[in-house]
Amino acid sequence: MAKITFITSDNETITVEGNSGSVMELAVKNNVKGIDGDCGGVCSCATCHVHVEPEFTSKTGEASELESDMLEFDDLTNEYSRLSCQLQVSDDLDGVVFKVAK
Amino acid sequence: MADTKNKTCVVIGASHGGVNFASYLRREGWEGQIILFDKDPMIPYHRPPLSKAYLTEGDLEGNLLKPKESYEHDNITLKLGQTVTSINRADKTISLQDGSAQAFDKLVISTGARPFIPPIKGIEDPKGIFAMRTGEDAINIKNAVDASKTKRVVIIGGGYIGLETAASLNKLGAKVVVLEREEHVLARVTAPVMSDFFTDLHQEKGVKVLTNKNVVSISKKNGYNQVVCDDGMCYDADLIVIGVGIRVNTELAKNAGLDIENGIKVNLFTQTNDENIYAIGDCTYHYNSHYQRYVRLESVQNAVDQGKIAAASICGKEQEYNAIPWFWSDQYDIKLQMVGLSWGYNEVLVRKEEVEQTSFSVWYFKDEELLAVDAVNNAKAYVLGARFIKGKQKINKTKLVDSSIPMKPTSFL
Ligand SMILES: Cc1cc2nc3c(=O)[nH]c(=O)nc-3n(C[C@H](O)[C@H](O)[C@H](O)COP(=O)(O)OP(=O)(O)OC[C@H]3O[C@@H](n4cnc5c(N)ncnc54)[C@H](O)[C@@H]3O)c2cc1C
Ligand code: FES
Numbered sequence: 001m002a003k004i005t006f007i008t009s010d011n012e013t014i015t016v017e018g019n020s021g022s023v024m025e026l027a028v029k030n031n032v033k034g035i036d037g038d039c040g041g042v043c044s045c046a047t048c049h050v051h052v053e054p055e056f057t058s059k060t061g062e063a064s065e066l067e068s069d070m071l072e073f074d075d076l077t078n079e080y081s082r083l084s085c086q087l088q089v090s091d092d093l094d095g096v097v098f099k100v101a102k
Numbered sequence: 103m104a105d106t107k108n109k110t111c112v113v114i115g116a117s118h119g120g121v122n123f124a125s126y127l128r129r130e131g132w133e134g135q136i137i138l139f140d141k142d143p144m145i146p147y148h149r150p151p152l153s154k155a156y157l158t159e160g161d162l163e164g165n166l167l168k169p170k171e172s173y174e175h176d177n178i179t180l181k182l183g184q185t186v187t188s189i190n191r192a193d194k195t196i197s198l199q200d201g202s203a204q205a206f207d208k209l210v211i212s213t214g215a216r217p218f219i220p221p222i223k224g225i226e227d228p229k230g231i232f233a234m235r236t237g238e239d240a241i242n243i244k245n246a247v248d249a250s251k252t253k254r255v256v257i258i259g260g261g262y263i264g265l266e267t268a269a270s271l272n273k274l275g276a277k278v279v280v281l282e283r284e285e286h287v288l289a290r291v292t293a294p295v296m297s298d299f300f301t302d303l304h305q306e307k308g309v310k311v312l313t314n315k316n317v318v319s320i321s322k323k324n325g326y327n328q329v330v331c332d333d334g335m336c337y338d339a340d341l342i343v344i345g346v347g348i349r350v351n352t353e354l355a356k357n358a359g360l361d362i363e364n365g366i367k368v369n370l371f372t373q374t375n376d377e378n379i380y381a382i383g384d385c386t387y388h389y390n391s392h393y394q395r396y397v398r399l400e401s402v403q404n405a406v407d408q409g410k411i412a413a414a415s416i417c418g419k420e421q422e423y424n425a426i427p428w429f430w431s432d433q434y435d436i437k438l439q440m441v442g443l444s445w446g447y448n449e450v451l452v453r454k455e456e457v458e459q460t461s462f463s464v465w466y467f468k469d470e471e472l473l474a475v476d477a478v479n480n481a482k483a484y485v486l487g488a489r490f491i492k493g494k495q496k497i498n499k500t501k502l503v504d505s506s507i508p509m510k511p512t513s514f515l
């Protein structure tokens with residue numbers, strides 16, 4: 001079980017629990033604004049863009065090449081950017097805070 | 103926005119268009135009822151994986167557009183397994199197959215499309231013959247492959263759905279033959295370089311891709327089908343998948359007297375010629391401001407984005423629809439991403455990346471204007487292409503095809 005927090009662009013803070021699936025799915029399930037997941041999680045749409053709060057980057061690991069290529073030229077991208085469909089919910093992500101990019 | 107507390111918004115079709123529309127409508131502040139009808143009894147699911155990951159590894163549970171609780175949370179009523187039989191504009195109701203009616207203040211039609219079943223002799227007898235559009239279709243195909251010992255599959259039609267299904271069933275151990283009527287697979291949607299690339303890819307994996315194959319009849323043999331082409335060749339099939347395109351579900355709209363032209367005709371705000379009725383997704387014929395022409399698209403992007411526009415319009419925050427279309431396809435370990443509309447191109451440039459062997463992109467131009475990009479295992483080309491198209495950036499073509507110049511926003515000025 002992992003407790004994961006999303007902070008939306010309206011500064012709404014949503015903390016939810018999850019066991020499995022991707023972080024994008026967890027966000028969609030909990031109606032987190034700004035995370036749409038239009039492509040269903042196959043790294044094709046970038047509608048699941050989040051910024052990992054800096055202190056948690058060691059927990060989220062590195063983006064794949066496809067993922068970083070999808071993000072590289074996005075205006076909202078910074079060094080903490082990830083596509084949340086590429087992050088799997090597991091105990092390792094317990095406590096992590098994501099800011100929704102959009 | 104006017105008071106919507108006592109108003110009802112009814113949606114026909116609960117798929118990519120309808121479901122996303124409903125949730126945006128709530129977010130835009132609609133306070134009244136939102137009722138979604140769909141004849142499909144399954145909780146609404148993502149369609150693209152049906153021909154891709156679902157067949158090889160997925161389950162429909164992990165494939166839902168939204169989990170069940172999300173509809174409850176948004177107070178959206180899902181009425182599944184219910185077919186709408188007519189739209190009655192005069193009294194603002196819709197009728198259902200069971201004889202009941204539902205009143206609406208605003209109506210959204212997102213009835214999408216259904217597979218086109220070509221008039222081939224013998225196709226009426228459905229045993230062993232499948233379309234690929236619904237969750238049920240995918241389950242049936244998967245079960246039929248699992249149950250068959252010889253697993254001989256014939257796919258009629260070499261479009262994206264046909265080729266994706268071929269790749270997935272090949273992974274499941276089936277012996278797949280694709281029969282395409284045109285000279286190339288994907289002929290309607292891409293340049294010949296892309297058709298050739300995908301043909302070679304499939305042949306390498308052991309799928310037979312045969313073109314110029316016009317299927318004329320299907321006959322039942324002892325426990326299997328035989329597919330006959332007009333060149334006299336026959337192909338034995340334990341199962342046949344039909345993937346020759348779609349027909350738009352416009353009948354409800356047409357019978358209600360709404361304007362139809364290659365789809366349900368809508369304005370830039372997704373509104374039909376009835377001010378209380380909107381239409382979104384695969385069923386619409388709509389104006390694309392960037393390409394300055396009417397189009398009908400079959401894509402998740404269009405269904406979702408038109409859903410946003412319809413929700414905003416209904417809540418009095420009119421925004422014009424002007425998205426650049428995008429689309430993807432996954433086959434084996436190849437990721438194809440497409441952006442823009444290539445229709446009307448007169449020049450195609452191919453850029454091959456130096457490092458990655460199967461990373462390239464196809465750039466469609468009309469004179470100096472970049473119309474579209476197809477990127478194979480090359481998300482950078484896809485993202486940059488989208489940006490260039492949107493910004494109508496003039497591109498230095500010599501630099502573009504020079505793969506020693508890195509892919510950067512300023513590289514091809
Ligand atoms: C196998 C497959 C793979 C695909 N892959 C991709 C892809 O990779 N990328 C991509 O962008 N797009 C892909 N698409 C296309 C994409 O799925 C469609 O563009 C999208 O589903 C359109 O959404 P929609 O809501 O407009 O219509 P639909 O998804 O067609 O939904 C329409 C709904 O309306 C319902 N309906 C129709 N008439 C009635 C009625 N009278 N009463 C009640 N309900 C009714 C239907 O049951 C259906 O659920 C794929 C499609 C298929 C079939
Ligand atoms: S959901 Fe589409 S890229 Fe993440």
